[in-house]
Amino acid sequence: MDVKKKNILTAIILVIIAGTIYVFAVIKALSQ
Amino acid sequence: MSAVVAEHDEHDHHDHGPAKGLLRWIITTNHKDIGTLYLLFSLIMFFVGGAMAMVIRAELFEPGMQFVEPQFFNSMTTMHALVMVFGAVMPAFVGLANWMIPLMIGAPDMALPRMNNMSFWLLVAGILLLASTLFMEGGAPAGGWTLYPPLILQTGKAFPFAIFSVHLLGISSIMGAINIIATIFNMRAPAMTLMKMPLFVWTWLITAFLLIAIMPVFAGAVTMLLTDRFFDTSFFDAAGGGDPVLYQHIFWFFGHPEVYVMILPTFGVASTIIPVFARKPLFGYSSMVYATASIAFLSFIVWAHHMFTVGMPIAGELYFMYATMLIAIPTGVKVFNWTATMWKGSMTFETPMLFSIAFVVLFTMGGFTGLMMSVAPVDFQYHDTYFIVAHFHYTLVPASIFILMAAGYYWLPKWTGHMYNERIGQLHFWLSAISVNVLFFPQHFLGLAGMPRRIPDYAVQFADWNMISSIGGFIFGASQLLFLYIVIDTIKGGTGEKVSNEVWEDASKHSLEWTLPSPPPYHTFTTPPATVPSEHF
Numbered sequence: 128m129d130v131k132k133k134n135i136l137t138a139i140i141l142v143i144i145a146g147t148i149y150v151f152a153v154i155k156a157l158s159q
Numbered sequence: 160m161s162a163v164v165a166e167h168d169e170h171d172h173h174d175h176g177p178a179k180g181l182l183r184w185i186i187t188t189n190h191k192d193i194g195t196l197y198l199l200f201s202l203i204m205f206f207v208g209g210a211m212a213m214v215i216r217a218e219l220f221e222p223g224m225q226f227v228e229p230q231f232f233n234s235m236t237t238m239h240a241l242v243m244v245f246g247a248v249m250p251a252f253v254g255l256a257n258w259m260i261p262l263m264i265g266a267p268d269m270a271l272p273r274m275n276n277m278s279f280w281l282l283v284a285g286i287l288l289l290a291s292t293l294f295m296e297g298g299a300p301a302g303g304w305t306l307y308p309p310l311i312l313q314t315g316k317a318f319p320f321a322i323f324s325v326h327l328l329g330i331s332s333i334m335g336a337i338n339i340i341a342t343i344f345n346m347r348a349p350a351m352t353l354m355k356m357p358l359f360v361w362t363w364l365i366t367a368f369l370l371i372a373i374m375p376v377f378a379g380a381v382t383m384l385l386t387d388r389f390f391d392t393s394f395f396d397a398a399g400g401g402d403p404v405l406y407q408h409i410f411w412f413f414g415h416p417e418v419y420v421m422i423l424p425t426f427g428v429a430s431t432i433i434p435v436f437a438r439k440p441l442f443g444y445s446s447m448v449y450a451t452a453s454i455a456f457l458s459f460i461v462w463a464h465h466m467f468t469v470g471m472p473i474a475g476e477l478y479f480m481y482a483t484m485l486i487a488i489p490t491g492v493k494v495f496n497w498t499a500t501m502w503k504g505s506m507t508f509e510t511p512m513l514f515s516i517a518f519v520v521l522f523t524m525g526g527f528t529g530l531m532m533s534v535a536p537v538d539f540q541y542h543d544t545y546f547i548v549a550h551f552h553y554t555l556v557p558a559s560i561f562i563l564m565a566a567g568y569y570w571l572p573k574w575t576g577h578m579y580n581e582r583i584g585q586l587h588f589w590l591s592a593i594s595v596n597v598l599f600f601p602q603h604f605l606g607l608a609g610m611p612r613r614i615p616d617y618a619v620q621f622a623d624w625n626m627i628s629s630i631g632g633f634i635f636g637a638s639q640l641l642f643l644y645i646v647i648d649t650i651k652g653g654t655g656e657k658v659s660n661e662v663w664e665d666a667s668k669h670s671l672e673w674t675l676p677s678p679p680p681y682h683t684f685t686t687p688p689a690t691v692p693s694e695h696f
Contacts, residue, residue, distance in 0.1 A: 130345055134270040137341040145333050145375045152379035156394050156405060 176681055185280075188272035189681060190257045195574075196279050197254030202646065204246035204286065205560075209636055211239035216598075216632035218615050219625050232615035233301035238293065240304035244421070245328045246286045248555065251563050252424040253278075253335050256363050258574065260339065262672035262679065263357045265348030265688045270341035278334040285327030292317035292324075303613060305414065306381065308395040308406050312388050319389070322381045329374040336367035336374075343367075348671075348687035354445065355691055357670045361448050362427030365455045369416045369423070372459070377413035380406060404469050411462035419458045422554065423451055425522075425562040426493055429515050431670065432569050433497050435663050436512035437504030443496040450489035450496075457486050467538045476535040483533035487526070494523055509663075510584035514565035517592045518558055525553030528603070543613075546606025552599045561591070564642060571646070572662045576678040577653035579645050587645065590638035597631025668692055 292299040297315010383394040393399025434441040528550040601624035667673040
């Protein structure tokens, strides 16, 4: 794969991970 | 990687130099420019946060109220911490990462250069917003950098601004981390396999993963504070069925790994500098990598050792106590490896090495007091006293800050092409190394005797050690002006001596940046290097 596409794909995957953690933290607190 | 080379050859060869004037620094996407911006910004913030520390030490010089109101004093402790953590130490390491990671792995730039520019300017916006709270009705946040509710909810008009500033700083850090991971994974020279990467690159890779995992948690916590204050939720309000201790759990799930965000790159720089001046390969390279990963993993499962006194079940206290003690093992591996690297080496003691050796000794002291505090029943005496203040300042000032100084002296000749003044550098080191101990060592005694942290006034029995600590603080603060002088002087030409590519004897055996001219051209490694240093293996 072209390195530019690879960079953007890496960034998207990491953004999804960060976003999931954010949502998970708030949902976890809501369920207390 | 070959794709990068191919693309580079395909496009038109227009001018690759920097834009002219001020605009260059605003719109730049060059990793060296952005690295410089980060480093200069963090240097300014180091002095801003330092000035706040001077206010604190001046107020504590003797018992009684001297200069400032208690509310302002508490704002100073809070803002000093936030500015130093988010404005000075973290950006300084991101600056080093920007400058050095592409040079160390043989990449032409960071993977996402436009995002790189945006992370820097969001950082500036976040810190300016935070600083603006000092001038708002009700003053800047004064509940401590941990922003614990319900105390922090009493902040005046500044509250939403401080929360938004934390969000901006978090987004900036996450974008920086994404860039670093993408760069290290996708942009390495073909010969640069993962286990051939310099330790600084390895520690930053692991740190970047830490940042991506923890920053959203912190953002979630402060968002919940915001909704508790303005939207009638009760996440942390006991009256509405919430729990203030929940905030502490969430905060420290972020806060403890955050400590390692500041210390892992410190380890990386120390592992880079010590072998060069010991003229030996780094002892136990792979064990250093695994120890870094172990510390990062353990940092996620020890958070409640910050909260031993909140009334956890005994099983919880025991678990967090033993888990915390485990961190001493990989950390010990590192300390022994640095020591073994120096063992029987042909050592010389230039300023970067002096700061690095002081780091090994003084960080170990900070680590040992950490081990003391991990013992849950004993922590009941230390909790919220100056013993804690002494502990974490030993892990941050003579560790992170000293290593940042070491990095400055080590790479300034590479960045500028000029040699710094070694005599003034050594003077800076000795003044700093002595005064930092005068400043922080007595705080252990104060804490053990029961002096609480975050208070502007204290009982008379604490007077003597406080005065000594303040004197140490003033000398330490003043001696940092020498560093400022050296940075400016070196940029302007330093000793006048033209430095070679290597700068330090045989440095190119250790890392790729020393194969480039000093200063390196605006664009480097447009063609990836064919071979990489193999000194460590």
